Amino acid sequence: MAYEHIVPKVAGRAGIVTLARGKLNPLSKDLLTELTDALVKYDQNPEIRCMVIFGGDTVYCAGADIKEMVESAFADAFAADSFGAVSDAIQSCRKPIITGVLGPALGGGCELAMMCDIIIAGESAQFGQPEINLGIIAGIGGTQRLTRAIGKAKSMEMHLTGRRMTATEAEQNGLVSRVVADDEVKSEVMKLADLITRQPPLAVIALKEAINRAEEVSLREGLLHERRLFHSLFATNDRAEGMQAFVEKRTAVFKGH
Numbered sequence: 001m002a003y004e005h006i007v008p009k010v011a012g013r014a015g016i017v018t019l020a021r022g023k024l025n026p027l028s029k030d031l032l033t034e035l036t037d038a039l040v041k042y043d044q045n046p047e048i049r050c051m052v053i054f055g056g057d058t059v060y061c062a063g064a065d066i067k068e069m070v071e072s073a074f075a076d077a078f079a080a081d082s083f084g085a086v087s088d089a090i091q092s093c094r095k096p097i098i099t100g101v102l103g104p105a106l107g108g109g110c111e112l113a114m115m116c117d118i119i120i121a122g123e124s125a126q127f128g129q130p131e132i133n134l135g136i137i138a139g140i141g142g143t144q145r146l147t148r149a150i151g152k153a154k155s156m157e158m159h160l161t162g163r164r165m166t167a168t169e170a171e172q173n174g175l176v177s178r179v180v181a182d183d184e185v186k187s188e189v190m191k192l193a194d195l196i197t198r199q200p201p202l203a204v205i206a207l208k209e210a211i212n213r214a215e216e217v218s219l220r221e222g223l224l225h226e227r228r229l230f231h232s233l234f235a236t237n238d239r240a241e242g243m244q245a246f247v248e249k250r251t252a253v254f255k256g257h
């Protein structure tokens, strides 16, 4: 697929996608199709071990393309299951996705960041779900993911008022893993991605699977699933290499099998 609204780039074993649709990156259908295509290809590529999404430098993403939706009727949105395919495809990626947020991440922009596994925020980052001001509600996971991340009361307030949360507030409430200076966001994200690409790849995939279960199943089921994944990793050469390297006081070299 030829990409017009995103720029894909591979750095080492990290697959990067940078949104590139003007200054605000409104999420048009075409942009979302390209983004999904690039991420799914990275996810299927055995050379890639971690993925990264960057938005704009001053605005991460202004959310769903309102101008594209302005004439939409219920039947159009429902028949096309608007945002369903992209949401499912990104959610199904097995490798970790890290994102770095600079400036406002609003509506679908906030939801895109929340689809990622780790958010590093610059000091200028802002998060908001302002769809209520347009007569709609979030439709790419905002009511679910923001609530799981920051709790019901705060999520309810954010969605009902459309107010924006600062980077500091987002960190204090568990939405982002770290806040760094704006000019360090990209290098911090890439440092993290590089570190993850050097971890044992099968254990990385198992970890993402296990941690995601924490939000979806009962504690008992989650604990059992974690334990079975833990047991299964004893079948890998990387487990033998990791433990042997520890005993021999050397750096382990993980090969993904």
Ligand code: COA
Pocket (backbone or CB within 6 Å): 024, 026, 027, 059, 061, 062, 063, 064, 065, 066, 067, 068, 104, 106, 107, 108, 130, 131, 134
């Ligand atoms: N979809 C389509 N167009 C958008 C857009 C969106 N989500 N967000 C902004 N635009 C357009 C504006 O209509 C404007 O178009 P124009 O040049 O034809 O007038 C242009 O982008 C610039 O917007 P502006 O608001 O002047 O830019 P800004 O830098 O002052 O503010 C934002 C940037 C992102 C803070 C602001 O545009 C905004 O709040 N956007 C809406 C966010 C939103 O409601 N998202 C939820 C969508 S469901």
